[in-house]
Amino acid sequence: MFESAEIGHSIDKEAYDAEVPALREALLEAQYELKQQARFPVIVLINGIEGAGKGETVKLLNEWMDPRLIDVLTFDQQTDEELARPPAWRYWRALPPKGRMGVFFGNWYSQMLQGRVHGLFKDAVLDQAIAGAERLEEMLCDEGALIIKFWFHLSKKQMKARLKALKDDPLHSWRISPLDWQQSETYDRFVRFGERVLRRTSRDYAPWHIIEGVDPNYRSLAVGRILLESLQAALADNPKGKHRGNVAPLGRSIDQRSLLGALDMTLRLDKADYQEQLVTEQARLAGLLRDKRMRRHALVAVFEGNDAAGKGGAIRRVAAALDPRQYRIVPIAAPTEEERAQPYLWRFWRHIPARGKFTIFDRSWYGRVLVERVEGFCSPADWMRAYSEINDFEEQLVNAGTVVVKFWLAIDQQTQLERFEEREQIPFKRYKITEDDWRNREKWDAYVQAVGDMVDRTSTEIAPWTLVEANDKRWARVKVLRTINQALEAAFARDKK
């Protein structure tokens, strides 16, 4: 894989000097066009052998191009805010918005390679990390990002010579590499595992570019040209044609039965039972969140449901159990300008709770496979891929110790009608009913289908959906609280093992 990066590529000064001015100008042009279109972000990943010119090349690119439009990011030591959340959070918070370029040093590849070279884990775990990187990059590309991956290479002999030279250079010696490259073994292992990583993660949408690092002229021109060509191609590309050719249809129920139709909507609690059970479950939740074992976990509760199904009321009964300092409620409305400049999941990642904390999402990332699907706000390809992106997202939360509970509050059409009419009567409830609500009612069947598909595809053993029969608000509220409590207790019980 690295064969042609060990053959001594070089460019003489004359040829170099002749090409650079036009290249620089074209790069600047592309950069300004990128900013003007503001249609996609550019993510440049920098990896490879120590001493192969990674830092020097990025420095040079910042000189050639307009550094005001580039964010160069390193990911060294994690801060305590990062350590309290899934590992990917630090990358999400650093993503460049559309129209800008982010250069990621010390990215997910360096992390997995260092771990493997140091022997912190074996190939199986490396492969898990590789698969995670692949899925992340595929998602970013589907969201429009241009990803350019550079691997700077040196043969072992070249590296040794280069390290010796760098050691004598006071301008370089202060930079500490997390790996001990003086050891011959480190190089061998790095290259071996690097090959494995590159083989698996060089994909059509985000290929690796291997750059021989010995000759500065060669590596600078090579990187500059690849960057330029990638930028120009992406800028000229028709965004409409981006999606894959075929989207396999999901298929519809062929016997008129639906998941929601199978719910027993007559379930109810009388007032006395309700008050007793509510108080019991609220006290249980309060106790669980104060439990020392909660420090190893975070809690995320997602509330979706029909309009007027009682999401707000259920959320308030959950909140009422707790000290307001323990939870945060995030109402999901239309994305802001900054959110629209990022991949879809970004606006949820930014609210992910730290360990020990509880975040309640009033509507959520499922909007894409619900309202956006039904209303046609995104293409079928977009909402189809969202199922697996969401599963990936939730898996990352769960792997970091987060307990994820998800509720669909279901009411029937008659109950909804009655509640709409009631809302229009009561002054302080009139804010709760809009034209949209009446319009959504006409799409009842489409929502039934969308909810069924959503549950089938995203109710997982690690983050199951709970369908809540919500014609009776009391029943719904107690079921919600009880489900959260059971999920927390199950997570605490698993800790012991």
Next chain:
Amino acid sequence: MFESAEIGHSIDKEAYDAEVPALREALLEAQYELKQQARFPVIVLINGIEGAGKGETVKLLNEWMDPRLIDVLTFDQQTDEELARPPAWRYWRALPPKGRMGVFFGNWYSQMLQGRVHGLFKDAVLDQAIAGAERLEEMLCDEGALIIKFWFHLSKKQMKARLKALKDDPLHSWRISPLDWQQSETYDRFVRFGERVLRRTSRDYAPWHIIEGVDPNYRSLAVGRILLESLQAALADNPKGKHRGNVAPLGRSIDQRSLLGALDMTLRLDKADYQEQLVTEQARLAGLLRDKRMRRHALVAVFEGNDAAGKGGAIRRVAAALDPRQYRIVPIAAPTEEERAQPYLWRFWRHIPARGKFTIFDRSWYGRVLVERVEGFCSPADWMRAYSEINDFEEQLVNAGTVVVKFWLAIDQQTQLERFEEREQIPFKRYKITEDDWRNREKWDAYVQAVGDMVDRTSTEIAPWTLVEANDKRWARVKVLRTINQALEAAFARDKK
């Protein structure tokens, strides 16, 4: 000051039950109206004696109101990201946007009171903190925020009884107060210094409300009513009438001499001197940023100047000295939607560097007293108060160890004309020239006046302005680099003392 909060206020259950429903409804109405207007944020500060019902009251408000529109925030232990920046950063990042309510527990008042009660500092330092809080709140109010401050009070006898009761309550005992309230001395000191704080910081725009905390019915109704009345008054208020009656005019130069006119615009460097000095200053900067002493500091460089004065070129020469991982360039453009929902300085606070880091602002917070003043984007009252707000802001940066350098790059009208014409000729420079640039030229004199006032009012001993004669780009670039280097060296030298 606390006299009328020790007289045993109480409301009987009947009166309480009779009033609550209407109060809740009115609070909900006000909350939804707040959201709909999205014209200002509400900041509720919660302070006072331990055991006086702070937590209980906030919990109750969250039950009465819609908790989805309230963010309850605590400020306990600072995270390492917070510790690396000025103390106020953690409050800025938590400010509620317009239309929402933030409830701040453990805010700036608790911090200063704890420090004083623990004897970490004396009254002089407490008074500094008080003055800082006053200025912060005044600024937030001027930016439209509604600030409501509650002090929950108990007499010493009441407190002792309450603490005893709480101690026996398992639901409460897990909460740890940073002060040892069991000591009689703690109460006395807290009340004494609390009085000092309240006296100084109870202002017309953000008065304190002292609430006797013994009777839950009384304190709940009292807080609910104050909140409601404050909200209703602010919602009904005409935002246009907000500014103070009189804005004292700044006065103009009466002899046609101006600060910019006094610059020697013939200063220049020839090519050989330039190249030698540039390399020297760049190496010096690189060395300074790698210096161990830099770990105690951050660096902020602000670039302002005439259009086409060469800000971009100067920034690139600074950046070229450094590893791109060491700096970040923040280009300031029109504020985003999220930025517009916050006080003016919020969009700069979010980019404040951590210790050891360097942020370059390509245009800055001075926009308010330059383009916004000249173009009339804000009222005279707004840009007039900006001078002192900016001085306060920079003082906070400097107090946290940040070195602040500020450049005005000045060219004359003839030079600007030549550069505009050149830009229109060169393809990759055409992005740099817009209609706005030509329009701004017509306001040359207004800018001369604005720059003069800006420098007079914000060039301080802790963060001086450097006027850069930029008709000659070489001269300008070397002067910029040298100024940064001198500022860093001076800061390092001061560390020794």
